[in-house]
Amino acid sequence: MNAAEAYRALEERFRRRARVQDALSILHWDNATLMPAGAADGRTDQIAELTKIAREILLDPATEDLLGEAEADAGAIDGWQARNLELMRREHRLATAIPSDLVEAMQRAGAASEMNWRTARRENDFASQRPHLEKVFGLVREAASVRGAALGLDPYDAQLELFEPGLRDTDIAPVFADLGSWLPEKVAAILERQASAETPSAPEGPFDRAIQKQLGEGLMRALGFDFEQGRLDESMHPFTGGVQDDVRLTTRYTEHGFVEAMMGILHETGHALYEQGLPKAWRGQPVGNSGGMALHESQSLIVEMQLCRGPAFVGHVAPMLAEAFGGQPALDVANISRLVTRVRRGLIRVDADEATYPLHIILRYRLEKALLAGDLAVADLPGAWNDGMADLVGVRPPDDRDGCLQDIHWMDGAVGYFPTYTLGALGAAQLMAAVRRDVPDLDARTEAGDFAAFTGWLREKVHARALSATTGEVIADATGAPLSADAFRTHLDARYLN
Amino acid sequence: MNAAEAYRALEERFRRRARVQDALSILHWDNATLMPAGAADGRTDQIAELTKIAREILLDPATEDLLGEAEADAGAIDGWQARNLELMRREHRLATAIPSDLVEAMQRAGAASEMNWRTARRENDFASQRPHLEKVFGLVREAASVRGAALGLDPYDAQLELFEPGLRDTDIAPVFADLGSWLPEKVAAILERQASAETPSAPEGPFDRAIQKQLGEGLMRALGFDFEQGRLDESMHPFTGGVQDDVRLTTRYTEHGFVEAMMGILHETGHALYEQGLPKAWRGQPVGNSGGMALHESQSLIVEMQLCRGPAFVGHVAPMLAEAFGGQPALDVANISRLVTRVRRGLIRVDADEATYPLHIILRYRLEKALLAGDLAVADLPGAWNDGMADLVGVRPPDDRDGCLQDIHWMDGAVGYFPTYTLGALGAAQLMAAVRRDVPDLDARTEAGDFAAFTGWLREKVHARALSATTGEVIADATGAPLSADAFRTHLDARYLN
Numbered sequence: 001m002n003a004a005e006a007y008r009a010l011e012e013r014f015r016r017r018a019r020v021q022d023a024l025s026i027l028h029w030d031n032a033t034l035m036p037a038g039a040a041d042g043r044t045d046q047i048a049e050l051t052k053i054a055r056e057i058l059l060d061p062a063t064e065d066l067l068g069e070a071e072a073d074a075g076a077i078d079g080w081q082a083r084n085l086e087l088m089r090r091e092h093r094l095a096t097a098i099p100s101d102l103v104e105a106m107q108r109a110g111a112a113s114e115m116n117w118r119t120a121r122r123e124n125d126f127a128s129q130r131p132h133l134e135k136v137f138g139l140v141r142e143a144a145s146v147r148g149a150a151l152g153l154d155p156y157d158a159q160l161e162l163f164e165p166g167l168r169d170t171d172i173a174p175v176f177a178d179l180g181s182w183l184p185e186k187v188a189a190i191l192e193r194q195a196s197a198e199t200p201s202a203p204e205g206p207f208d209r210a211i212q213k214q215l216g217e218g219l220m221r222a223l224g225f226d227f228e229q230g231r232l233d234e235s236m237h238p239f240t241g242g243v244q245d246d247v248r249l250t251t252r253y254t255e256h257g258f259v260e261a262m263m264g265i266l267h268e269t270g271h272a273l274y275e276q277g278l279p280k281a282w283r284g285q286p287v288g289n290s291g292g293m294a295l296h297e298s299q300s301l302i303v304e305m306q307l308c309r310g311p312a313f314v315g316h317v318a319p320m321l322a323e324a325f326g327g328q329p330a331l332d333v334a335n336i337s338r339l340v341t342r343v344r345r346g347l348i349r350v351d352a353d354e355a356t357y358p359l360h361i362i363l364r365y366r367l368e369k370a371l372l373a374g375d376l377a378v379a380d381l382p383g384a385w386n387d388g389m390a391d392l393v394g395v396r397p398p399d400d401r402d403g404c405l406q407d408i409h410w411m412d413g414a415v416g417y418f419p420t421y422t423l424g425a426l427g428a429a430q431l432m433a434a435v436r437r438d439v440p441d442l443d444a445r446t447e448a449g450d451f452a453a454f455t456g457w458l459r460e461k462v463h464a465r466a467l468s469a470t471t472g473e474v475i476a477d478a479t480g481a482p483l484s485a486d487a488f489r490t491h492l493d494a495r496y497l498n
Numbered sequence: 499m500n501a502a503e504a505y506r507a508l509e510e511r512f513r514r515r516a517r518v519q520d521a522l523s524i525l526h527w528d529n530a531t532l533m534p535a536g537a538a539d540g541r542t543d544q545i546a547e548l549t550k551i552a553r554e555i556l557l558d559p560a561t562e563d564l565l566g567e568a569e570a571d572a573g574a575i576d577g578w579q580a581r582n583l584e585l586m587r588r589e590h591r592l593a594t595a596i597p598s599d600l601v602e603a604m605q606r607a608g609a610a611s612e613m614n615w616r617t618a619r620r621e622n623d624f625a626s627q628r629p630h631l632e633k634v635f636g637l638v639r640e641a642a643s644v645r646g647a648a649l650g651l652d653p654y655d656a657q658l659e660l661f662e663p664g665l666r667d668t669d670i671a672p673v674f675a676d677l678g679s680w681l682p683e684k685v686a687a688i689l690e691r692q693a694s695a696e697t698p699s700a701p702e703g704p705f706d707r708a709i710q711k712q713l714g715e716g717l718m719r720a721l722g723f724d725f726e727q728g729r730l731d732e733s734m735h736p737f738t739g740g741v742q743d744d745v746r747l748t749t750r751y752t753e754h755g756f757v758e759a760m761m762g763i764l765h766e767t768g769h770a771l772y773e774q775g776l777p778k779a780w781r782g783q784p785v786g787n788s789g790g791m792a793l794h795e796s797q798s799l800i801v802e803m804q805l806c807r808g809p810a811f812v813g814h815v816a817p818m819l820a821e822a823f824g825g826q827p828a829l830d831v832a833n834i835s836r837l838v839t840r841v842r843r844g845l846i847r848v849d850a851d852e853a854t855y856p857l858h859i860i861l862r863y864r865l866e867k868a869l870l871a872g873d874l875a876v877a878d879l880p881g882a883w884n885d886g887m888a889d890l891v892g893v894r895p896p897d898d899r900d901g902c903l904q905d906i907h908w909m910d911g912a913v914g915y916f917p918t919y920t921l922g923a924l925g926a927a928q929l930m931a932a933v934r935r936d937v938p939d940l941d942a943r944t945e946a947g948d949f950a951a952f953t954g955w956l957r958e959k960v961h962a963r964a965l966s967a968t969t970g971e972v973i974a975d976a977t978g979a980p981l982s983a984d985a986f987r988t989h990l991d992a993r994y995l996n
Contacts, residue, residue, distance in 0.1 A: 016547055019543050019544045019546075019547035019548075020544075020547060020548070020551070022540065022544050023521055023525060023544045023547075023548055026524075026525060026528060026544075027521060027524060030524060030528065034729065035744060036725060036726055036727055036728060036729060036744055037726055038724070038726035038727035038743055038744070039727060039741070039743045039744035041743070042520065042741060042742070042743045042744065042781075043744070045517050046517045046518075046520050046521045046524075048517075049514055049517035049518060049521075050517075050518070050521055050548075053518070053551060226536070227534060228534055228535055228536035229534055229536035229537060230534060231532065231534060243537070243540060244540070245536055245537045245539070245540045246533060246534055246536075246537035246540065246541070283540075
């Protein structure tokens with residue numbers, strides 16, 4: 001078999017695996033939205049079986065042989081195919097780097113840790129979680145070291161690679177150092193400004209769920225979401241799931257307010273537009289997948305934070321809200337703008353506004369690096385967390401429940417994930433500045449509810465590129481500069497301090 | 499490996515296959531209920547891939563070896579395990595009997611035929627369907643002959659075996675001959691009786707869908723359906739899908755009336771109770787599956803036709819209907835009873851009442867046997883159909899749309915399926931007579947909305963047996979007599995002519 005034939009055989013193999021993974025995505029979505037509680041054990045078995053089958057397709061000895069044959073003649077393929085082959089090798093390397101007994105040990109320890117955490121968090125019981133965290137960090141350290149050796153990476157980079165292909169700590173460190181140097185002061189300035197401005201008043205409900213849903217669907221459609229290839233549903237925790245031609249996003253409604261559910265829909269719509277905008281011809285191939293978590297988050301945040309919390313979008317949506325829910329002073333443009341741009345020093349990352357959110361992330365980034373390197377003992381985590389919160393965010397958690405026990409990520413072994421949230425926020429700001437450069441009348445269009453140029457720009461500059469380039473390359477090509485915190489700073493000044 | 503070890507390895511292998519099949523069931527359910535239209539092609543690929551994987555698990559050479567080893571020592575296992583091994587061999591034989599190029603040819607021809615039928619039926623175009631039907635019957639004939647040779651069965655029996663393990667035409671022929679000898683006259687007598695009675699009046703809507711659903715769920719719960727392991731949803735064609743611990747049934751609501759949706763729910767609840775009542779310890783094993791289609795249909799019909807269209811149940815539900823939708827004369831017990839027991843000579847099988855339905859089936863049974871044997875040419879089907887309808891049901895179709903083009907079964911190659919509908923109806927009547935024997939105060943309980951004894955009887959006598967016995971054995975054990983049309987005749991007399 002020559003290199004071109006081997007490459008085609010690999011495409012077919014990865015396509016088969018992707019079909020199994022697509023089936024898994026639908027099962028996971030069903031789990032989170034509709035599945036009756038009593039089906040959980042059976043579903044776990046089904047998911048485990050399909051996961052094993054997908055893994056077997058990748059780890060079949062034939063895959064390794066085909067990779068070798070395809071790589072033997074670098075001239076046989078080029079462009080996206082060559083990149084695809086690189087990514088196939090990367091997936092194979094990631095899957096084979098860690099011995100299977102270590103993989104199993106991590107899964108077992110992660111599952112036990114997560115299970116304990118569900119109680120420990122509620123009961124503010126760090127002592128019971130500590131041995132689990134020690135075990136998990138011990139195993140992650142071992143895996144990061146083995147994986148790093150296989151990929152030629154330092155351990156923390158070997159963790160970052162899991163969530164964002166090609167991302168290195170040398171990309172993050174200077175950006176986060178810059179951000180950390182000026183953001184706390186900026187937050188103080190914003191808070192001072194908001195303290196002297198009018199306090200936003202809460203709109204009075206009840207807000208009918210069906211009307212909220214209808215409104216959300218209308219906004220999704222206007223933004224370019226294709227309901228022929230996707231759905232909007234409800235789940236406890238909003239997420240975007242499904243598959244490329246069947247993108248399923250969820251939100252959670254309450255009748256007391258509509259802002260959270262609406263902003264949740266808009267956030268997930270950003271993720272969903274990315275998935276729907278991937279090139280159909282490359283479906284099922286590694287190069288046809290969406291980029292890393294940072295780029296994905298940039299797509300949700302450019303819609304939610306950059307576009308939809310901005311004055312032009314609020315100007316567009318406020319009359320729709322008054323029409324849907326009946327007029328009240330709290331639904332005027334100025335009040336809604338205040339509501340969706342309110343900044344507060346808080347304890348909880350997932351409730352944080354865009355200005356303070358990166359400070360929550362910088363804390364986690366520093367701590368997880370220290371925990372992974374062994375420079376910080378798990379036993380010392382609560383103290384380090386609380387000191388860091390006081391220092392960076394300006395509030396000291398009264399307990400671990402709302403402190404170092406608040407997030408699931410570490411409990412599960414997901415070390416290296418947190419930075420992608422803030423890289424996404426910085427990317428969103430930088431991409432939005434480029435949209436404004438290329439679409440000078442963006443605000444007028446937005447206020448008129450015309451999002452074609454906005455979404456079209458993202459489709460061309462981001463979505464259509466899929467994984468043919470790294471997140472760094474996509475952002476640099478689209479904006480003309482490497483990813484930095486500059487545009488985010490300019491954005492905060494313009495929105496909060498002008 | 500000794501026989502007991504080989505058997506245990508087979509159990510594990512079939513369990514893995516069942517997990518893949520369970521995933522497929524959820525994907526099929528999702529297809530029919532929620533999937534956006536634009537995802538159809540991708541879903542077809544996912545389903546094809548998982549179907550292939552499930553088939554590969556069965557057809558792996560190791561399965562054949564293990565079957566041989568397990569069968570080598572008949573004393574190593576007994577009871578349900580021995581029956582399970584038999585059924586494993588049966589599945590393996592069915593899957594290997596037909597050469598794969600013939601399987602593929604049938605799938606292709608069936609898909610093309612079904613696709614053409616969707617238009618041909620609408621346009622009353624038998625001419626365009628004829629070559630497809632000829633091709634499909636030709637291939638089914640070939641497959642039935644090959645499968646029959648492998649199983650030691652005549653071709654029609656080899657078709658029946660696909661839908662009802664162990665069912666032979668020698669079981670059907672005398673029963674259908676008996677039924678055909680007296681049912682046309684009985685229908686005439688019923689129609690004469692109903693013509694001289696009061697005509698039922700249609701309740702006046704609109705009937706709110708949400709209230710219909712709530713009512714349906716309440717009835718399901720009362721009948722013993724476990725919502726911790728199942729759901730009620732909507733689809734174009736009502737069906738029961740999902741998996742044993744997540745049984746998902748559907749109905750279709752209209753605001754003009756509630757009877758059809760409610761009876762649809764009750765029918766599917768019969769299927770669903772069967773699935774929920776299968777023994778959990780045997781989940782994923784062939785012996786743990788539900789019995790053939792005839793026994794499954796007996797479970798839907800004993801609930802819908804025997805129990806819920808009877809006067810005691812109508813007495814129970816009529817006040818609930820008046821409460822839910824507001825009182826009106828058409829919602830009184832007598833009128834609803836007349837509505838749900840109205841008999842009419844009609845053209846369409848799926849719209850037929852319980853008295854005329856078997857006549858539709860006897861026609862199809864006769865015709866499909868003749869078509870399969872080559873005694874009837876496809877070209878002569880419309881004429882034979884119309885003559886048979888005039889003779890058996892007493893109406894002559896004005897066109898093929900409402901004649902021989904009305905059903906999907908043959909278009910798809912499902913020859914041998916039709917008899918199971920009527921065997922199910924006869925089984926339901928015979929089982930209901932046995933319930934009445936064992937639960938003398940059944941009517942009083944039913945009128946009071948207490949279905950525990952009814953469902954409990956079915957759980958013990960039918961559901962819990964799964965595939966440990968044939969349909970014939972289950973019915974004979976539960977009722978004390980082999981399956982016949984006697985109880986059905988008694989039932990018609992009691993309900994319509996007493």
